[in-house]
Amino acid sequence: KEFITANQERPFFLYLPFAIPHLSIQVPEADVAAYRDEIQEEEYVHKGYLQHPTPRAGYAGMVTxxxxxxxEVMQLLKDLKLDDNTVVLFTSDNGPTYDRLGGSDSDYFASADGMRGLKGSLYEGGIRVPLVVRWPGHITPGGETDLVAAFWDLLPTCCDIAGTTPPEGLDGVSLLPTWTGQPGQRK
Structure with a gap:
C-alpha cells in the first residue's frame, strides 16, 4: 500500500507475489474457522510437512x-482514483501441488479441473494457469481467449502497454492485440 500511495502521481510497476495458497498450510485461525463447519474433512494419513489438522478448511482460508x-489493493487503487488507469494482471506460477502432500487436496477443490498432471509436470494440469487482466476502457470485461501464451510473453506485453520497445532477442510476443480484440494474433 505504501508503494502505491508513494507513486500515485507517476507511472509505476508493482509486482506483488502472494505466497498463498501454498504448502505448508499456514493461515490465521479466523480464516480457517469460516470454513471448518462447511467443509467435510477426511483424516489425513499421508506424508507431508507441517500437516494441518483441517487441511481443506485451511486451504480455503488461504484463498480467502x-x-x-x-x-485491499483494488480498493486502494479505487480510493486513489487510479483504478481506471491501472492495468492489473492476476495469475499463478503453476498448477496445483501433488495430491495429499502436506494436506493439500487438489481433487477436492478440482484444482486441475480434470486435466492430467500437477505442479512439476509438463502436462496441462501442471502448467495451465489462469490469467485475469483488468484495464478499463481497453480490455472488455469477461473476455476469453484460447491463445496459448506463457510468462515470457508478459514483458513484451507490458512494454507494448507502456509504449516502449522490448529488449532485442526475447522469445515472447505482446498479448495486447488479443486482449484488446485486435485480429491476427498468432495461434
Whole structure:
C-alpha cells in the first residue's frame, strides 16, 4: 500500500507475489474457522510437512486471505482514483501441488479441473494457469481467449502497454492485440 500511495502521481510497476495458497498450510485461525463447519474433512494419513489438522478448511482460508489482500489493493487503487488507469494482471506460477502432500487436496477443490498432471509436470494440469487482466476502457470485461501464451510473453506485453520497445532477442510476443480484440494474433 505504501508503494502505491508513494507513486500515485507517476507511472509505476508493482509486482506483488502472494505466497498463498501454498504448502505448508499456514493461515490465521479466523480464516480457517469460516470454513471448518462447511467443509467435510477426511483424516489425513499421508506424508507431508507441517500437516494441518483441517487441511481443506485451511486451504480455503488461504484463498480467502489472498482474496482479501487483492481486494485491499483494488480498493486502494479505487480510493486513489487510479483504478481506471491501472492495468492489473492476476495469475499463478503453476498448477496445483501433488495430491495429499502436506494436506493439500487438489481433487477436492478440482484444482486441475480434470486435466492430467500437477505442479512439476509438463502436462496441462501442471502448467495451465489462469490469467485475469483488468484495464478499463481497453480490455472488455469477461473476455476469453484460447491463445496459448506463457510468462515470457508478459514483458513484451507490458512494454507494448507502456509504449516502449522490448529488449532485442526475447522469445515472447505482446498479448495486447488479443486482449484488446485486435485480429491476427498468432495461434
Amino acid at each position: 486471505m489472498m482474496d482479501r489482500g487483492v481486494g
